[in-house]
Amino acid sequence: MRKVFHMAASLAAIMAALGCAGKGDKDADAAKKDAEGAAAGDDAAAKEPAWTPGRWASDPYPSTYAPYPSGTTVIRGATLLTGTGARIDNGTLVIADGKIASVGGADVAVPSGAAVIEAKGKWVTPGIIDVHSHLGDYPSPQTDSTSDGNEATAPNTSQVWAEHSVWPQDAGFTRALAGGVTTLQVLPGSANLFGGRSAILKNVPSRTVQGMKFPGAPYGLKMACGENPKRVYGEKGGPSTRMANFAGYRAAWIEAAEYKRKWEKYWDELAEWEEKNGDKKKAVKKGEENGKEPEPPTRDLKLETLAAALAGDVTVNMHCYRGDEMALVLDMAKEFGYKVRTFHHAVEAYKVADLLAANGVCAAVWADWWGFKLEAYDAIRENAALVDAQENSCAIIHSDDEYGIQRLNQEAAKAMADGNKMGLKIAPERAIQWITANPAKALRIADKTGALEAGKMADVVLWSGDPFSVYAKAERVYVDGALLYDAKDKRRSPRADFEIGQQGEGFTGGAGQ
Amino acid sequence: MTTKQRSRKLLTGSLAALAAAFSGAGAQTIAIQNARVYTMANIAGDALQSGGGVNNLDVIVRDGVIAAIGEDLAAPPGATVINAQGRIVTPGLFAPWSQIGLVELSLDEEANDSATDGEGEFAFSAALDAADAFNPASTLIAINRAGGVTRAVAAPEPGLNMFGGQGAIVDLSGAPTSIVRAQAAQSVAMGSAGIGYNGGTRLGNWAALRDALDEARAYAANPGAYLMRPRAGGLSIADLRALGPVAQGRQPLVVYVNSATDLRALIKLKAQYGVNAIVLGGTEAHLVARDLAAANIPVILNSWLNLPSQFEDLAATQANAAKLQAAGVTIAFYDPPSGTHNLWLLPQLAGNAVANGLPYGAALAALTINPARIYGVADRFGSIEIGKAGDIVVWDGDPLEVSTRPIAVLIDGKVTSLKNRQTMLRDRYKDLSRGDLPHAYRGAN
16 A cells, blocks of 8 residues: 655565674683673673674674764753653763763863853753664665665574665754764564565764674674564565464574574584694694594584574574563573574564563663554553663663654653653653663663763763753764764754755754754 | 743743643633734734734633633633633644654555555556544554644545545544545646656646546536546546546645746636646745735645756755745645654744745745635634634644744633653653563553
């Protein structure tokens, strides 16, 4: 059915990534286990262990991002929502060398030579993080030429990587920046059981996608529950039922587990062989060589990503609307020994909020989208708030939309308001975590960004007022301390190549600059 | 508990009692007291900026219509009193474009009557009539009503060819009598949305539209003779008959169009044919704002659109609403997130337009009186004036704020229920403890 009069976007965003086998590194694996072990004693919800690349982490398209130049900046007098759950009125934020240097009240010392921004009446938050975007893969303009977000040709396309579709010239990135977004995860579409690998990007204009890739972020895997795979493949050989969806996931995990075992065995044997034969100085007497160098198994891009997901080096993102399906997915994850990090589009998360919290899974939701299909019929406006109300919860507001991403602050504001009206007591300093610290945790980059804490990346938004007001606008957006958007200075406003020389010229943020 | 909190609780409590006592009842007399009232009558000058809100006003609604507005009005005997305690009162929201009552689930064909699929031998387009299928029991109605939407245009959208069919003006009471005016407007897809029906070009769109209007006129002038003419293809007779009032300028034609070039072509077409054109979309309308104002063509827009989604949207900007309004174009909003399902989010579009330069009063007007004017029903709806329908919303804050919700919604002078499927699901699952019985036994009453 043609729906001609509406924003093209998100329903079409039925969409789908896998990887690379790295050379095994036992030391890295061990270091990772240590790191996780050390963090386990802390409050797990608040202090997410940093991700340390393990054996299955490898990135043949490495980030070339480097922070842009920045000086020492002090924002003084504003209300700070730190992303750690605190609110500081009349606060002081010091940014130096691209990092948050200090956060506190009016008594924080101003370093000499710092540029001081007097921001009384304004608000400051961490840079906004969107865990669910298709920017770059479904860019503007939306033409057949640019529609690169959903490899809807087979139910398992774990071999595709979203970053290979990202068009850095998507004007949507610039608009999202003007909305305060400093980090985003670009996911493949949800047509498939396994859609492919995600790309986690810093929202920094770049000639190449490598120039946007978030340094040190693990890849994500996109999976999808429910209606979409059924709808797309029902008449193309299946799956045509939810039970076949699960059969499809499980068959793939069985294959991936075997692939993982083969490669790990090879890596172990190779290491052993190298240890015996690698040192050329050690004379190996003729006839006493320690066997033949082991032969590597054949690489398979699909299985590499799935094996990496099983190993924890690729983060699992599961598109899942219905609560009962989420419960089944959690059991499947136990069956195969992997972790689901986030349920996306979790419209019914409120029905299983206790289960999600008990399993340490994030629920990424819209404030109020509903009714585009039956699995989105039971949406309630208090969804995020009810998820958040659980102990050890992880509520996230996501966009899945090139317009929603421009105002995640407003989406969080609506969800907070509806929660408060039903009697929950959600303060702005709590709700801001739904679009900063919690998505950082979901993406396993919470050690680097997502909060105003000393040592973290200076990804910072200065708002004209309370960011939970419809009238507030991002006035300044800093990425790693560099001022990359200033609503009052056209020269600090990126324009995509596509918009240059066109009617309108695409003023960033559509802010009427 | 602060005084403010206490008063809110009292108010909410009394309103809940109201709703219980009066939902479904016949004629009521309602006295809304001590409100900050934005009447949306005579919006001009300062009122255009501020909205013209006046404190300490009372509004009496009797027999479905507004009977009195003033300070310290005595509540008529037997009247239900709503003490607004200083809160904001506005006319009910009027959604100028929607598929309310036609769509329940967008992707479920059986639960979506909003557009034909163009498959098979089916031959009708302009003749389609929303009034034939409008479902007052749709869950979208109670949900949007709880958000302050009291009136809407419910219209099918193009599927078979460029014409969408006839929309109706409806209320959101949920009653079988919700259709206020059937055949209130026709729609047509131009620009990128139309080319698929018309040879792949915008040239084709305009040629096809002129031809359809010519044929509709020829048919209307002499149906008998028209039927004797040899015809090859083209619109069905039923479609031509439906297009008659459009060709004669008696029925508004909602034209989905975005580019400045197409908008100029529309201005020419209006001059030539005298159609009562309403622009839907209009991402580049700000570039031809003065000409649209001079041609008296209103624009129903989405104030968020700021991306070059298509080549016809290259000049899309969030300043569109403000620029159009400043040039004297009558504006209204459509297509909030989730579309018809969330018409109650139209104020968010309005609030964002204000953040991008639209005067506050103009934004409120775009949600209320402007849609009524656009469709020629401002004598009955869209403002709080004596004799008009008692469509009134009491808000718990600034109606344009994303955190604000209605605490009372009146349609035709009756207090409506704010309970809906979403609030019931919330109440069913707000406590996940196992309990003595499963969740299926909770929150359904």
